[in-house]
Amino acid sequence: MNFHKPLNSNVSSGPKLLCASFNQDQECFAIGHEHGFMVYNTDPLERRVKREFVDGGIGLVQMLHRTNYLALVGGGRTPKYPQNTVIIWDDLKNMAAISLDFYLPVLSVLLSRTRIVVCLKTKIYVYTFSSPPVRLSVYETSDNPQGICALQNNILVFPGFTEGHIQIVDLSPQGQERSLVSIVRAHKSKIKCLAISHDGSLIASASETGTIIRIHVSSNTALFHEFRRGIDRAEIHSLSFSPNSNRLALLSDKDTLHVFDTSPLSGSSNRRHILSKVPLLPSYFSGEWSFVSSRVSDKRIGKGILGWASTDCIAIIWPVEALIEKYVIREKRDLPSHKKIPSSSIKPGNNSDVGNLNETSSDQWELVRDSWRSFDDV
Structure with a gap:
């Protein structure tokens, strides 16, 4: 069974991408396809590496910062490597270094x-x-067919053995010596998406319900923030912290992009309900909503992958369509109409994913679709 088929197999023409992923600081990203892989710089967008293989495709690719090492797994119609094998590729020597x-x-x-x-x-x-690699540990998880896990700054997080729990592991030498493992009951339903801030201090999680996003402190598992995406069930496709960890971007199957302020509560600019300070009301009224949100094109196919080009610029890779878009967060002002995707395009009465008119907001920010480009060089 092929576990890494083309993500755009239903698209009649165009490149056939199998995967896409950002590197650790999101300054670069890599894509895999039926005949190899490529590496791009995020901002400015330019191709840095192109490797083509005559004997098969790459279904998973993960960079190691900006080094010459990448992790590869075969995929596509004719996988270059078995799909139960991880290859650490040395691009300087153009060969596999570890298997x-x-x-x-x-x-x-x-x-x-x-x-x-x-x-x-x-x-x-x-x-x-x-070389050779030494196995340090093995952790049990609940059924995790999408391979949900995240790693930053020696902090590893993945679904726990119990549904709705996440497991936090300190992979630093000190943590390994003390076997530091923490279990957090983050949600009531199955974990759907995870992200870690660049310094490893904050962990964001979403469940398959998709209405609540929770952020925990990795060092002591304390709940740091609880955000509300909407009131309707949604599938969260991607979560990503900004480089300074003060913002969290979210992309869902509601075709909306949300950005939350993750700074301490006292300085938060997130929207709140006008009745948020009234006591004894349900938790819905006291929740924090994104400080800016916008609809992405409803013509997008498949799941987007979020990254940050800067603290004010979000990059979305659409593997199915072999496309990358950039959205800029800025204070509202007069802009060319062709670049705007106004928040007013989501009517409060028929799409609860951005809340409703009863929410308080400074109405200060907007998301602007700034640029886009297709990977027509695959």
Whole structure:
């Protein structure tokens, strides 16, 4: 069974992308396709590396910062490597440096300068980044067919064994020595999406319900923020912290992009309900909503992948359409109409994903679709 088929297999023409992922600081991203992989600089957008293979496709690719090492897993109609094998590719030498074999297909791979993390359907494996690699630990998870996990600054997070729980592991040498593992009951339903701030201090999570986003402090598991996306059920496609960790972007199947202020509550600019200070009302009225939100094109197909080009610029990769878009957060002002996707295009009465007119807001910010480009060089 092919676990890494073309994401745009239903599209009649155009490039056939199999995967896309940002590197650790989101300054670069890599895409895999039927004949190899490519690496791009995020801002300015330019191709840095292009590798083509005559013997198969790449279904998973993960960069290690801006180094010459990438993790590869085969995919597509003719996978270059078995889909239960992780290859650490040395692009300087144009060859495989490390190979790890497993008994089930690999769903995701994460890299740090000292660790290799491999996610299977119900297990997480952690190895040293060395030749040969040494297996350090194995963690059990609940059924995780999408390979949901995140790694930043030696903090690893993934779904716990119990539904709705997340497990936080300190992969630093000190953490490994003390076997530091924390379990957080983040949600009542199954975990759908995870993200970690760049310094590893904050963990954002969403469940399959998709209405509430919770942020916990990784060091002590304390609840730091609770955000409301909307009142209707939604599938969260992607979560991503800004480079300074003061903002969190969210993309859902409601075709909306939300940005939350993750600074301390006293300085938060997130919207609140006009009745938020009235006591004894349901938690809905006291919740925080995104400080800016906008509809992305309703013609988009598949799931977008979020990254940040800067603290004010969000990049979205659409693998199915082989397209990247950039949205800029800015104070409202007169702008060319062709670049605006106004928040008013989402009517409060028929789409609850951005809340309703009863919410208080300074109405100060907007998201502007600033640029876009297709990967027509695949």
